[in-house]
Amino acid sequence: MSSIDKVLARIESNFESSLDRLFDLLKIKSISTDPEFAAPCREAADWLALELNSIGFEASVRDTAGHPMVVGHRKSGKPGPHVLFYGHYDVQPVDPLELWEQDPFEPKIKTREDGSKVIVARGSSDDKGQLMTFVEAARAYIEETGDLPIDVTILFEGEEESGSPSLEPFLKSHKEELSCDLALVCDTGMWDAETPAIAVMLRGMVGDEIIVKAASRDLHSGMYGGSAQNPNHIVAAIIAGLHDDNGKVTLPGFYDGVIELPEDVSKMWDGLGFSVEEFLGEVGLKYPRGENDRKPLEHLWSRPTVEVNGMWGGYQGAGSKTVIPAQAHAKFTFRLVGDQDPDKIQASFRDYVRSKVPADCSVDFIAKEGSPALRLDFKMPALEKGEIALKKEWGKDAALTGMGGSIPIVGDFKRMLGMDTLMIGYGLEDDQIHSPNEKYNLTSFHKGIRSWARVLDELSKN
Amino acid sequence: MSSIDKVLARIESNFESSLDRLFDLLKIKSISTDPEFAAPCREAADWLALELNSIGFEASVRDTAGHPMVVGHRKSGKPGPHVLFYGHYDVQPVDPLELWEQDPFEPKIKTREDGSKVIVARGSSDDKGQLMTFVEAARAYIEETGDLPIDVTILFEGEEESGSPSLEPFLKSHKEELSCDLALVCDTGMWDAETPAIAVMLRGMVGDEIIVKAASRDLHSGMYGGSAQNPNHIVAAIIAGLHDDNGKVTLPGFYDGVIELPEDVSKMWDGLGFSVEEFLGEVGLKYPRGENDRKPLEHLWSRPTVEVNGMWGGYQGAGSKTVIPAQAHAKFTFRLVGDQDPDKIQASFRDYVRSKVPADCSVDFIAKEGSPALRLDFKMPALEKGEIALKKEWGKDAALTGMGGSIPIVGDFKRMLGMDTLMIGYGLEDDQIHSPNEKYNLTSFHKGIRSWARVLDELSKN
Numbered sequence: 013m014s015s016i017d018k019v020l021a022r023i024e025s026n027f028e029s030s031l032d033r034l035f036d037l038l039k040i041k042s043i044s045t046d047p048e049f050a051a052p053c054r055e056a057a058d059w060l061a062l063e064l065n066s067i068g069f070e071a072s073v074r075d076t077a078g079h080p081m082v083v084g085h086r087k088s089g090k091p092g093p094h095v096l097f098y099g100h101y102d103v104q105p106v107d108p109l110e111l112w113e114q115d116p117f118e119p120k121i122k123t124r125e126d127g128s129k130v131i132v133a134r135g136s137s138d139d140k141g142q143l144m145t146f147v148e149a150a151r152a153y154i155e156e157t158g159d160l161p162i163d164v165t166i167l168f169e170g171e172e173e174s175g176s177p178s179l180e181p182f183l184k185s186h187k188e189e190l191s192c193d194l195a196l197v198c199d200t201g202m203w204d205a206e207t208p209a210i211a212v213m214l215r216g217m218v219g220d221e222i223i224v225k226a227a228s229r230d231l232h233s234g235m236y237g238g239s240a241q242n243p244n245h246i247v248a249a250i251i252a253g254l255h256d257d258n259g260k261v262t263l264p265g266f267y268d269g270v271i272e273l274p275e276d277v278s279k280m281w282d283g284l285g286f287s288v289e290e291f292l293g294e295v296g297l298k299y300p301r302g303e304n305d306r307k308p309l310e311h312l313w314s315r316p317t318v319e320v321n322g323m324w325g326g327y328q329g330a331g332s333k334t335v336i337p338a339q340a341h342a343k344f345t346f347r348l349v350g351d352q353d354p355d356k357i358q359a360s361f362r363d364y365v366r367s368k369v370p371a372d373c374s375v376d377f378i379a380k381e382g383s384p385a386l387r388l389d390f391k392m393p394a395l396e397k398g399e400i401a402l403k404k405e406w407g408k409d410a411a412l413t414g415m416g417g418s419i420p421i422v423g424d425f426k427r428m429l430g431m432d433t434l435m436i437g438y439g440l441e442d443d444q445i446h447s448p449n450e451k452y453n454l455t456s457f458h459k460g461i462r463s464w465a466r467v468l469d470e471l472s473k474n
Numbered sequence: 475m476s477s478i479d480k481v482l483a484r485i486e487s488n489f490e491s492s493l494d495r496l497f498d499l500l501k502i503k504s505i506s507t508d509p510e511f512a513a514p515c516r517e518a519a520d521w522l523a524l525e526l527n528s529i530g531f532e533a534s535v536r537d538t539a540g541h542p543m544v545v546g547h548r549k550s551g552k553p554g555p556h557v558l559f560y561g562h563y564d565v566q567p568v569d570p571l572e573l574w575e576q577d578p579f580e581p582k583i584k585t586r587e588d589g590s591k592v593i594v595a596r597g598s599s600d601d602k603g604q605l606m607t608f609v610e611a612a613r614a615y616i617e618e619t620g621d622l623p624i625d626v627t628i629l630f631e632g633e634e635e636s637g638s639p640s641l642e643p644f645l646k647s648h649k650e651e652l653s654c655d656l657a658l659v660c661d662t663g664m665w666d667a668e669t670p671a672i673a674v675m676l677r678g679m680v681g682d683e684i685i686v687k688a689a690s691r692d693l694h695s696g697m698y699g700g701s702a703q704n705p706n707h708i709v710a711a712i713i714a715g716l717h718d719d720n721g722k723v724t725l726p727g728f729y730d731g732v733i734e735l736p737e738d739v740s741k742m743w744d745g746l747g748f749s750v751e752e753f754l755g756e757v758g759l760k761y762p763r764g765e766n767d768r769k770p771l772e773h774l775w776s777r778p779t780v781e782v783n784g785m786w787g788g789y790q791g792a793g794s795k796t797v798i799p800a801q802a803h804a805k806f807t808f809r810l811v812g813d814q815d816p817d818k819i820q821a822s823f824r825d826y827v828r829s830k831v832p833a834d835c836s837v838d839f840i841a842k843e844g845s846p847a848l849r850l851d852f853k854m855p856a857l858e859k860g861e862i863a864l865k866k867e868w869g870k871d872a873a874l875t876g877m878g879g880s881i882p883i884v885g886d887f888k889r890m891l892g893m894d895t896l897m898i899g900y901g902l903e904d905d906q907i908h909s910p911n912e913k914y915n916l917t918s919f920h921k922g923i924r925s926w927a928r929v930l931d932e933l934s935k936n
Contacts (some may be wrong), residue, residue, distance in 0.1 A: 025628050030726050035543040045792065045794065046793065047792065075773075092889070092918060104795060105789075105791060107791070132607055137868070153897055174794070175793075175794065191855065212809070215696065219664070219794055226758075226759065227720075227757040227758050227759055229758075229906065229910065230570075230755060230910070231909065232876045232908045232909070233781040233807055233876075233904075234679070234807075234809060234880060235774070235878045235907075236678065236757070236878070237764060237779045237781045237807075237809055237878060238764040238765075238774060238777055238778075238781075239750065239753070239761065239762045239764055239770060239773040240759055241759060242781055243782075244713065244781075244782040244784070244785050244804075245713060245714070245782060247785075248709070248711075248713035248714045248782070249710075249714040250710075251706065251707060251711075251714070252710045252711040252714035252715070288701065291701070292702060295687055295693060295698070295702065296562035296688075296690030296703055296834075297703060298833065298834035299832065299833060299834050300701045301701060301703050301832070302700040302701055303700075308701060311538065311700040311701040312700060316700075317699045319695040319699040319700075319704055319706075319796075319798055320706040320710070320787075321706075321788050321789065321794065321795055321796060321797050321799075322706070322787070322788035322795070322797075322800070323706050323710065323786065323787055324708075324783055324787075325782075325784070325786075325787065326782065326784035327569075327783050327805060328782050328786045328803070329507070329508060329567060329569070330508055330509065330803055331636045331637075332507065332636065332681055332683070332807070332842050333507065333635075333781065333783055333784070334679075334781075334783060334804075334807055334879070335783050335784075335909075336781055336783070337783075340785070342706075343789060343794055343795075345695055345699075345794070345796055347620040347696060347698075347699055356935050371760070372754070372758075372759045372761050381795050384925055389911060392757070404780050409777055414695045415696075416694075416697045416699060417696025417697055418696060420699070433669065441697075444691060445697075446692065446694045446795070446796065446797055447691050447693065447694070447797075448691065448692070460629035
């Protein structure tokens with residue numbers, strides 16, 4: 013029995029207790045975006061440091077201006093690349109809570125109609141379930157062989173869902189400690205439940221919130237209606253004016269730096285057999301929106317977008333209130349591709365917004381940190397080793413995909429620490445991350461652990 | 475000393491206790507639009523019935539499908555018109571509560587920088603303070619002379635701020651009991667703090683709420699952005715498309731039935747010396763919005779409008795959440811003039827909304843009862859008597875004005891009970907009705923009581 017086969021067998025015998033440990037982590041309410049949950053965020057960090065120490069890492073919690081980091085090291089002293097594994101222990105808010113079929117922080121295994129089992133809880137997929145696949149792979153390796161096959165450093169952050177404000181300063185001040193030969197990130201998805209994937213193209217992001225202020229107080233809409241400015245109308249006009257009839261974003265300079273998809277990538281994507289009807293059908297929709305001269309996978313992976321994540325102004329309660337509110341709000345995120353510059357996009361957006369605000373009204377902005385888009389070299393050696401490992405576990409070629417959501421850490425690793433990143437994850441489209449009833453397939457957790465063991469094994473080979 | 479002079483003297487000696495009684499009523503949280511406050515609404519009705527009985531009316535609380543009515547009668551047996559006085563004991567919600575400088579239901583008298591005194595509380599102006607001016611006038615009349623100078627019926631409702639759903643059925647089933655020669659309504663304002671006014675032109679209203687539904691659940695805006703429909707964008711486009719660049723409402727047929735202002739009325743309004751800069755300046759604005767070919771008083775009194783009183787969709791909390799919400803909402807009110815038909819306006823609005831909702835999304839509507847606009851005959855005898863009474867009290871001619879807000883009861887009285895209505899009120903532009911820190915000038919309360927005594931006196935004369 014080869015060393016990797018013994019490790020895989022250990023993963024099997026460990027599996028029940030692996031699940032118990034994941035459940036313990038899922039019970040911690042580590043919502044990073046809401047200051048009310050600062051204590052549970054630290055609790056999750058403490059839990060992870062303890063966990064890593066218990067399997068033989070030298071791990072500790074590191075304070076930041078925001079939620080803490082967890083850093084752990086395990087030197088094998090063997091040749092082969094030194095890898096940095098990254099995951100995040102923070103989770104999205106749970107609202108609307110009334111749409112959850114259970115307490116989001118009381119994880120449950122549910123058997124679905126097709127017999128498959130899923131782990132339901134906030135963070136089960138994004139990203140606690142994913143990061144624990146690596147931790148459990150490392151545990152099995154060390155328990156079975158006494159060591160890891162290569163040097164491994166682990167970095168867990170707690171602010172991924174709130175723009176990672178502390179990450180850049182932390183990477184800067186810990187550059188020596190964290191610079192490795194290669195980064196591994198487990199925060200992405202499979203192509204489908206049977207087909208693994210490695211993400212090679214990530215959209216960037218920049219966000220902004222606007223507060224449009226009109227009258228000094230709420231007004232009676234009968235008494236002032238038709239004369240006083242209504243900030244609801246102003247914000248609506250700002251939102252409505254962002255797209256033209258062809259689905260293009262209207263901001264001046266918005267498409268500067270957008271790169272046309274290389275023909276070979278375009279062909280590979282065509283070959284993936286993606287059905288936008290199925291993709292949208294799963295969430296009750298039918299027709300792709302967006303730029304009407306682009307293919308569906310371009311909309312999702314290689315074209316820039318703007319979405320309004322929230323808007324509000326005036327009365328929202330039961331019944332009616334004849335009011336013109338003093339203020340109205342909206343939260344925007346832009347997804348960026350190619351060489352689009354987050355700062356320039358934000359500046360263009362703000363110029364546009366100001367041009368739509370009447371002279372006797374005003375607008376305040378609340379910025380959200382931006383990060384540019386990222387593409388990987390298709391011929392990177394670690395990429396080939398990852399593909400071999402995944403094929404051994406899943407029996408199918410891994411899809412090389414784009415990602416609609418941004419993972420800013422990958423850009424930071426490249427720019428600040430000079431590392432390429434292998435993005436392998438086991439999430440699925442129907443995981444409902446960021447939504448009520450988030451789940452992670454039991455298979456994703458199980459074969460995810462096995463996959464990481466195989467990746468470590470492949471990376472240790474010459 | 476004439477009979478009216480004795481009544482006025484009695485009003486002076488009563489005034490402290492009149493204020494105490496008003497404060498007792500203001501302490502009751504009779505918010506009609508929120509079902510949570512049903513008990514305080516009934517408490518206010520009980521309080522008023524007891525009050526009317528204590529001064530010599532035969533009064534009782536009458537159940538409806540919603541909040542109860544209060545009806546009281548006092549027959550003088552004297553000649554002269556039998557009048558029906560109407561007011562409403564319900565009040566607007568108090569949100570945003572954090573902008574109140576005091577508990578909205580703990581009334582306080584405050585002295586302002588110019589030395590004037592105001593009563594601050596939710597409902598102090600709209601409409602508890604106003605309705606109590608009539609009750610206290612009646613009390614003084616009966617206490618001083620043993621009777622009222624004419625027959626008086628009083629009707630108080632508790633659903634004015636939530637569309638008066640029970641009013642029409644109640645008027646229908648109590649037609650005989652409530653049909654009088656003339657109605658008096660105290661729910662309007664003065665021209666300014668020194669100049670009384672009688673409202674002779676009222677805008678109508680119709681409202682609608684829309685719920686636009688897209689995906690079956692909230693989506694990750696990175697994963698689905700650029701492809702899936704975003705209901706925030708749809709609702710924003712619906713709102714933005716309602717007006718053209720000239721401020722005109724774009725709904726087909728919207729201006730059907732709108733009547734041009736008669737030239738004499740237009741001249742009288744020009745003579746009022748209205749300054750839109752001052753009007754808007756008081757609430758921190760400068761430039762009138764609305765149809766750009768119309769005068770400011772037309773915007774406010776004689777032109778139809780649409781306002782979005784509330785809109786919301788997606789994440790509103792602290793920080794950011796990268797979500798495409800499953801639903802977005804907006805609440806609309808249309809102010810109607812001339813012979814505009816509320817039903818036709820609503821139908822046209824709904825056709826428009828449906829035309830803007832993509833094929834794989836849907837929209838639900840929640841209607842708000844409509845009422846057409848109303849104009850009074852400028853030569854009505856009761857109007858002249860009202861003008862005489864007000865001039866005696868205030869020493870100035872009353873302004874004959876339009877009203878931007880709707881008072882549907884006036885239309886109901888005309889159509890269902892065949893009565894004209896004298897609309898006299900003592901509210902002021904800066905009363906902040908429907909807003910935080912609502913107030914009623916102490917002068918309005920004091921001289922308002924005296925004015926009603928004089929109006930009753932004038933109406934009793936041949």
